[in-house]
Amino acid sequence: MPKIRPEQVAATVKKSLAPVYFVFGDEPLIVQESCDAIRTAAREQAFIERELYHTDAGFSWDELYNSANAMSLFADKKIIEIRVHNGKPGDAGGKAIAEYCASPNEETLLLIVSPKIDARSQKSKWFTAIENCGATIQVWPIGPQQMARWVDQRMKRAGLNADSEAIDILCAKTEGNLLAAVQEIEKLKLVAEGTLIDAHTMTTAVTDSARFDVFGLVDKAMHGDSRAAAHSLQGLRGEGSEPLSLLWALAREIRALNSIREAIDSGEHFDRAAQRNGVWEKRKPLFKGALSRLKTRQLHDLIRKAALADRAAKGMANGDVWNILLDIVLGLAGTRVLSAKNQKLEFRS
Template sequence: MRLRPDQLQQNLSKGLLPVYIVSGDDTLLVQECCDPIRLNCRKQGFSREILHVDASFDWNELLASASAMSLFSERKLIELRMPTGKPGDAGGKALTEYAANASPDNVLLIICNKLESSTTRTKWYKTIEAAGASIQCWPIDARQLPRWISNRLNMVGLKADNEAIQMLAERVEGNLLAAVQEIEKLRLYTNADIIDADTVTAAVADNARYDIFGLVDRTLQGDSKGSLKMLQGLKAEGTEPPVLLWALSRELRTLCQCAEQVEQGNGIDRVLQNQRVWDKRKAITKNALQRLTTKQLQQLIKTANHIDQSIKGMSQDNSWDLLEQLVATMAGAKLAIKH
């Protein structure tokens, strides 16, 4: 079956399905869709195993994990993290076999980035839908964002006027994870009954000497010295690498899509409009596209994937060193990227 994210809780109240596939480009939306599934499994005594799919992944591991008994529980949640959503022939066969013979003692949770429409028509995907549920997390667009922020403020007991909400929406520019962080800052910063624009401005000034958005903008502007200084400042302030990588990867994917469309002969202004680049960021985005080719951007995306592996402990490289190389190269510095 296909479920919307807002239908998941009601469906879970009827019991766990043997397999779920959750997809989407927004980290927060995907995470908050997966969390109720994890919580229900934990309440019912499931153990948890995480499998990361990359080019060298052995799909026999999935079937072996499903049949192996846990030392701590007879029931198991298997999280299959498959960012590309493309398992290949071997993976497709393994997923089809798993879904067709799903055990009631296990739950398989497949987590992907946004899927292409062709993927949802494959045999393995349809078999999973037939055995369990697919949930696609669509991004919150610019028109929906103020209402989303207002609802999120209400969830933590805060209220804000329209000007303050609009200011927050413009600041986070569609990054929901950043929006949640800004709301948490406001919750800690103020006791006001209703938050206004002055409160938002004061909280931002008080909390953020260095911020992730400033780092991304500096890299797009080609300011390698300034962006590296901001990266060190964020590190010193305790910012976690996954948050930085998410923001940089998101920008790289947008740039790469823009570059590919421009190479196909599309006008850059129309391309930026189609990619929903905010007006005030069009100039710096154009700057980056003039400096970075499609091939370079594709290489930077591969580097970002390598950093993700290092953060997850799948690589011995230091994630902060790799982030420094990524930021410098995005900003135009001539550093060699090591893999």
């Protein structure tokens, strides 16, 4: 099956479902929306159950064999979703994926989600097996050059039209943060009179933003201001913000930091690594400051906590998602919190 572009996913899966999908990239909003489209189409075709696995500590690729071969109590079709936290399934994972793709279960849809993977991994046996059996969706970052066009398309999808000046204002406000841009567009639908958005309307809407905003939270944490970041998180919670929206914004920066850290440790220059990870020029000092505080081990711990927060928000792990988000915010700010190895992670059956 050919590769599917993210903007084609919703229409493609409505026509027919592949047995295996691999969604990968470092643009959390688009990755999430691509996965949502696949899950929605699968549910419409009676894939009722969903099993979610994360390839962090304690995961075994035997889970794929066991889950695919296990009969459901009610004989429902099911989705097996595996999130490969570092984009590297390893030898055991590569073998398990290739073997599954050689003989997929008709009652199961396998969805694998991962950050971006390198060119070498895209030539591996397991990746080729997915291409031969199912479909791959590669999500590319939206850079400064593409941002205006993306915002324009998103506005039209929301039933709004904006002139070029208004679009430039929104791009400048959100600085490449897609989730933030979507939130602003949703707000415009509520406050704008009519469907035509000009520069004045956009400026007014941006000026009237809520006191606490997602980017402010992330920037305060990245700056190392733990007190202000925790205060922003509490404010966002009080305003009824969705925890998953905050998590996407935090996880995006944490993954970028981790990717840049790995690149620097491998000898790559910071500027090149930052550009490759979609870091805008204005935000480079913020990333440099965060990297000066955070070690590789701390970044990996934050990635694990983000995965736990995702599960808790979806009712698949015990624990208060807001407490976990606070841990993430404080950890990103460089404040020492309870070590992951001392946390008891209890999963709901």
